Structures are given as structure tokens and as C-alpha cells.
Amino acid sequence: MATRISQGLQQLLAFGTLIVLLAFFSWRSPNFFTESNITSILLSTTVIGILAVGTTLVIITGGIDLSIGTGMALSAVITGLLLRDADVTVLVGVLGGVATGALIGLINGFNVAYLKLPAFIATLATMLIAGGLALVFADVQPIYLDTVPGFPEIALGSIGFKIPNAVYILFALALVFGLILSKTTLGRMTYAIGSNEEATRLSGINTRRWTLAIYALAGVATGLAGVVIASQLRSAQPQTGMGYELQAIAAVVIGGTSLLGGRGTILGTVIGALIMSVLINGLRILSIQPEWQNVVVGAVVLFAVFTDQLRKRRAEGGG
Secondary structure, three states: OHHHHHHHHHHHHHHHHHHHHHHHHHHHOOOOOOHHHHHHHHHHHHHHHHHHHHHHHHHHOOOOOOOHHHHHHHHHHHHHHHHHOOOOOHHHHHHHHHHHHHHHHHHHHHHHHOOOOOHHHHHHHHHHHHHHHHHHHHOOOOEEOOOOOOOOHHHHOEOOOOOEHHHHHHHHHHHHHHHHHHHOHHHHHHHHHHHHHHHHHHOOOOHHHHHHHHHHHHHHHHHHHHHHHHHHHOEEOOOOOOOHHHHHHHHHHHOOOOOOOOOOOHHHHHHHHHHHHHHHHHHHHOOOOHHHHHHHHHHHHHHHHHHHHHHHHHHOOOO
């Protein structure tokens, strides 16, 4: 119960931060709260949000996944190659990209759960491998997909309210992952492993199998992000993933998920992704130089991590 109350307060804090940012940038710039800019913010939230939703499960277990950025790029490249060279249908191309992400997640899960490699090192290696393969398979060139019928509409089309489809994809994924976390055995195992993996294992639960499944599920989100960004850009860019992993992890932390594991929600992560997008968009509109944008975003992440550590010390009675 105390954990749920704490998570609820953290979500309220994140939501309050989002409202304050929206009010501040609207006050500072008349160009901020326009339809086109709000649509731009929502679109920029989608890829980071999809990656962040997936990696939330991994971080709740106390793990980390540094391969989501380049994994996304590799998934986009595989989708592009299937659509351009193999002349498959759009559905097969999408499934190929998602399957690529799932395979990367399985490899990460196997390395962490069965080979007992530290998640940081295992996923760092996968990050380098996926990034390298994306460049090799694409021959270091973009794979243009603007002439593939129906593909750009996956992210940029709209089924209503002038909202891009990519936004619906993000919220649909968040709903599914939220239900998994709150209503399924996999969700309960995710929190249990993050709270105390050894105690969970000693209670007779096969933690390795569940860890493998969690990383694979995160990989599915990575693959979907690859499809969405390729659709948004109308091309598969083999170098596009660098830096996305840090932004996604930052969104997860800002949304209240603990890097120490055992605590976090999908709703908080979506709010965290929106905070990141609003912050970056607002700083650009105010003509803040890119170097200072990075400084501000880094300071926000530091503050989020500090508050997480503070909560943990207080929970342990350390003051």
C-alpha cells in the first residue's frame, strides 16, 4: 500500500511538472500552444515514448537496456530492406521489424538471465552489435521508403481528430503494457524480481525465464519503434538510433520508475516522455542553443534520480 501511495504521489508530481512546463512555455512564446506545435510535440513523443514504455519493465526488474536505440535502427533497416528489396507487403515488413527487435530482446534476456552477465555490459555489447549491423545491412545509406504505398501512413496518417497514427500506436502500446504490469503474472513477477530477485528465486519462481520474457517484450517495443520512426522519416536511417536510449531511460526515470528496481508505472513513463518532448520543444522555440538544451535536460534527469534516491533512503529510515 505504501508503495502504491508513493507511486501515485510521484505520478502527480510528474503530471504537475508537465502542467507547469506547458504553462511556462505558453506564457513565454505565443507560438508554443498552436495546433501545429502541439502535433509536433506529440509526434516527437511517440518514438521516445514507445522505447520508454518497453524499457520500463526492464528497469522495474532492476536492469537496464542500452541497446534500444541501435536496436530500433536495426529494426528500421530490416523493415526497409524487406519493403524495398524483398517486395513484401507492408504487414510482412512491419512484422519483420518487430521480430528483429524481439530477437535483440531475447539475446539480451538470455545474456542477463542465463549467462549472468551484468545488464549494463550485456546490453552495451548488443548496442554496438546492433548499430554495426544496421550500418552494414544498409551499406551506410538511408533506405528510402516514401514510394512504398501505405507505409508512411502508419505513423503520419490519421484516423481522426487530426492526430497522427503514431500517437494512437503509443497510447495503445502503453495501455497493453500497463495491463500486463497490473493484471498479469508477468507484471507481478516484474515487480517481485525488481524488489528482491534472490527472495523471489528462493520462493520457487523461475526468475530466469521471467527475466527472458521481460527483455523479449521490451524488444518488441524496440522493433515497433523502429517501424514507427522509419514511417515518420519515410526512410530507414541506419545511424538514427544513437542517443535515443538515454532519452528513453530519462523519460522512464522522470516518470517515477526507480533505477533501483521494484517501483514504476507505464502511466508515469508516458508523462515522463511528454515532459521530455515539451521541454526540448519549448527550449527550441525560445531559441536556446542546443548545448544548453542538453544541460537543462541533463539537470532534470539528475534531479529525478536524486529524488528517487531520497525516497529510497527515507523508506529505509536513513533520513
